[in-house]
Amino acid sequence: MSGNVGIVIVSHSPDVAKGAADMVKQMVGDGVPLAWCGGDPGGGIGTSVENIMAAIDRAWSDRGVAILFDLGGAETNSQMAVEMLPPEKQAKIVICNAPVVEGAVIAATEAWGGSSLEDVKRTAEELSPQ
Amino acid sequence: MSDATQDSVVITHDVGLHARPSVALTKLAKTFPSKIEIAATADGPWIDAKSIVKVMAMKAKQHSTLHIRAAGDGAAQAVAAIKQLVIDDFAGA
Numbered sequence: 001m002s003g004n005v006g007i008v009i010v011s012h013s014p015d016v017a018k019g020a021a022d023m024v025k026q027m028v029g030d031g032v033p034l035a036w037c038g039g040d041p042g043g044g045i046g047t048s049v050e051n052i053m054a055a056i057d058r059a060w061s062d063r064g065v066a067i068l069f070d071l072g073g074a075e076t077n078s079q080m081a082v083e084m085l086p087p088e089k090q091a092k093i094v095i096c097n098a099p100v101v102e103g104a105v106i107a108a109t110e111a112w113g114g115s116s117l118e119d120v121k122r123t124a125e126e127l128s129p130q
Numbered sequence: 131m132s133d134a135t136q137d138s139v140v141i142t143h144d145v146g147l148h149a150r151p152s153v154a155l156t157k158l159a160k161t162f163p164s165k166i167e168i169a170a171t172a173d174g175p176w177i178d179a180k181s182i183v184k185v186m187a188m189k190a191k192q193h194s195t196l197h198i199r200a201a202g203d204g205a206a207q208a209v210a211a212i213k214q215l216v217i218d219d220f221a222g223a
Contacts, residue, residue, distance in 0.1 A: 027153045109153050109182040113160030126183040 005111040005120045006033035006059035009104050010069040012045045014038035020101045028108040031069040035059035047074045052081035064092040064117030066107050099129040133205045136199035139216045147190035151220040156182040162208035166200040
């Protein structure tokens with residue numbers, strides 16, 4: 001499945017992240033590499049750089065990976081996770097400024113047809129308030 | 131364009147062209163090389179059927195007519211396939 005861009009969903013809540021991933025799987029199917037993470041390592045609400053890095057690995061595609069996040073800390077931790085990866089991987093990761101649930105479905109739909117990482121990001125971000 | 135084609139179909143799906151049907155239509159459209167557009171009226175505005183954001187934003191309702199047109203390689207097959215998807219109530223999506 002390396003022909004399509006991968007999608008990573010990062011939420012403060014594992015339930016939200018998993019729920020968004022379930023929606024992607026149901027609506028778009030299995031054609032897009034997909035991973036989610038949510039919650040801090042202690043089991044509370046939050047995000048973890050380590051878990052985000054692991055999710056990026058699980059959804060890895062040579063075409064690149066698009067990250068969708070919910071709120072503040074999820075974005076900064078996603079940026080940190082990306083910065084801790086080797087430069088050649090960093091170049092293939094984008095963080096999308098889009099609503100996490102809708103953005104994940106939209107990004108996955110765009111990715112499904114083999115669109116480029118840039119197109120996936122642009123499409124997800126088209127959703128932002130108009 | 132000689133291989134351009136156009137057709138229309140009434141949407142029967144109970145929520146109209148919402149999230150899941152939109153994803154199904156866009157995914158199907160992406161499987162064809164032709165340029166495919168849909169519209170709520172024959173006069174347009176015509177939107178790119180391969181753009182999930184635009185298809186969802188159309189919010190075509192149940193009982194409304196969906197106009198489909200395509201041009202280029204596989205245009206006739208593309209229009210027929212999308213029409214059939216709508217007739218089948220987006221089943222299997």
